[in-house]
Amino acid sequence: MNQPARPAADRCPGVFDTHPAADGALARVRLPGGRIRPDQLELLARAAAEHADGHLELTVRGNLQVRGITDVEAVAEAVVAAGLAPSSTHDKVRNIELSPLTGRIGGIADARPLAAALDDALRADPAAASLSGRFLFGIDDGRGDIAARRPDACAVIRAGSSVATDPPLTADTPLVADIVIGGVPVGSATGSEAIVRALIAVAAGLREVAPGAWRVRDLDADSRHRLADLAASSLDPVIGDDPDAAPDVTREPLVGWFDQDDGAVLLGAVVELGRLAARLAEFIAAVQAPVVFTPDREILLCDLDEGVAETVVRVLAPMGLIFDAASPWASVSCCVGAPGCSSAHAPVRDDLMARVQDGDPVDEREHWVGCARGCGSPAGSHLSVQATPEGGYERRRR
Numbered sequence: 001m002n003q004p005a006r007p008a009a010d011r012c013p014g015v016f017d018t019h020p021a022a023d024g025a026l027a028r029v030r031l032p033g034g035r036i037r038p039d040q041l042e043l044l045a046r047a048a049a050e051h052a053d054g055h056l057e058l059t060v061r062g063n064l065q066v067r068g069i070t071d072v073e074a075v076a077e078a079v080v081a082a083g084l085a086p087s088s089t090h091d092k093v094r095n096i097e098l099s100p101l102t103g104r105i106g107g108i109a110d111a112r113p114l115a116a117a118l119d120d121a122l123r124a125d126p127a128a129a130s131l132s133g134r135f136l137f138g139i140d141d142g143r144g145d146i147a148a149r150r151p152d153a154c155a156v157i158r159a160g161s162s163v164a165t166d167p168p169l170t171a172d173t174p175l176v177a178d179i180v181i182g183g184v185p186v187g188s189a190t191g192s193e194a195i196v197r198a199l200i201a202v203a204a205g206l207r208e209v210a211p212g213a214w215r216v217r218d219l220d221a222d223s224r225h226r227l228a229d230l231a232a233s234s235l236d237p238v239i240g241d242d243p244d245a246a247p248d249v250t251r252e253p254l255v256g257w258f259d260q261d262d263g264a265v266l267l268g269a270v271v272e273l274g275r276l277a278a279r280l281a282e283f284i285a286a287v288q289a290p291v292v293f294t295p296d297r298e299i300l301l302c303d304l305d306e307g308v309a310e311t312v313v314r315v316l317a318p319m320g321l322i323f324d325a326a327s328p329w330a331s332v333s334c335c336v337g338a339p340g341c342s343s344a345h346a347p348v349r350d351d352l353m354a355r356v357q358d359g360d361p362v363d364e365r366e367h368w369v370g371c372a373r374g375c376g377s378p379a380g381s382h383l384s385v386q387a388t389p390e391g392g393y394e395r396r397r398r
């Protein structure tokens with residue numbers, strides 16, 4: 001059965017192919033797994049300060065956006081110099097979500113190397129360049145946080161029957177993962193190479209069964225089955241006990257002080273409106289610690305010793321980094337709205353700021369948007385607050 005036609009190309013922005021927003025050019029910088037080194041963050045922050053609106057915008061996939069760009073070339077040069085755009089042809093397809101705490105707190109195994117291997121393999125595959133910028137890969141370290149977001153192609157690390165989990169996995173233990181397509185497990189693979197190959201094969205399969213489709217969710221039932229059969233043909237049986245169980249992605253915010261498994265400290269924070277001021281980003285970079293941006297727009301400063309962590313909280317909290325999980329900003333988010341977006345029916349940022357300042361309690365996850373497109377909506381259940389053409393907002397639970 002043929003799929004409904006999508007436009008020939010999606011308009012997802014990248015570093016080299018910016019989006020002409022109402023407030024200037026917008027570039028999206030992909031951070032596979034949300035990970036960024038301090039030196040990279042510093043270069044990006046400086047570019048945002050010198051050639052854009054002075055902020056880094058946190059996205060719902062753990063990426064960063066630079067908006068209001070006045071010199072597109074200068075920003076692209078800075079991103080390339082930082083090593084954050086290693087391929088001009090594959091820039092927009094490096095969409096990889098990774099369990100944010102992996103390798104530091106919990107999880108069956110450290111999935112960071114797997115995400116890096118997937119990024120390498122993606123960039124080495126010429127055919128992958130034609131993948132939609134909306135196609136999403138996921139690497140879940142077994143805790144279920146990324147699988148619950150239903151990426152298009154997800155590897156969920158399992159404690160397979162042949163793999164001992166007590167004692168915990170070692171670096172030498174081959175990883176075993178279920179391969180999950182659009183939320184449905186189709187088989188398993190053993191070893192990093194096989195897992196990466198299986199994920200790339202899902203993307204290739206999508207091109208085969210529905211050329212032009214952006215995401216698995218665009219497929220009709222028949223095409224989904226064909227894609228699953230195609231992928232399963234080279235996989236072992238599914239390992240997960242309850243393959244169809246996908247817990248709600250809603251979870252406690254990763255905000256505050258957390259003890260890592262190795263005794264170091266991890267600090268989680270949010271910023272107002274999901275906008276990280278370039279100056280604050282430079283201070284975060286100066287901590288010289290690995291940083292992770294999560295798909296829930298949190299900022300994790302990792303591998304800190306206690307003294308450094310205490311200093312970070314003391315210095316950066318007054319600058320706008322929010323370490324309080326009870327803050328409304330840990331539970332609300334929004335799109336840019338007017339005047340930054342020409343489709344917006346309302347100044348969403350201003351309205352959300354007023355809502356928070358009013359002090360009304362935030363009892364559930366809220367996402368405010370300026371129109372029906374619902375940009376940046378959380379993957380989990382939430383209250384959608386959508387501006388209407390008639391004025392005002394419509395509230396709907398999603």
Ligand code: SF4
Pocket residue numbers: 335336337338341342343344345369370371372373374375
């Ligand atoms: S949801 Fe609508 S108003 Fe908001 S950024 Fe997207 S297109 Fe613009």
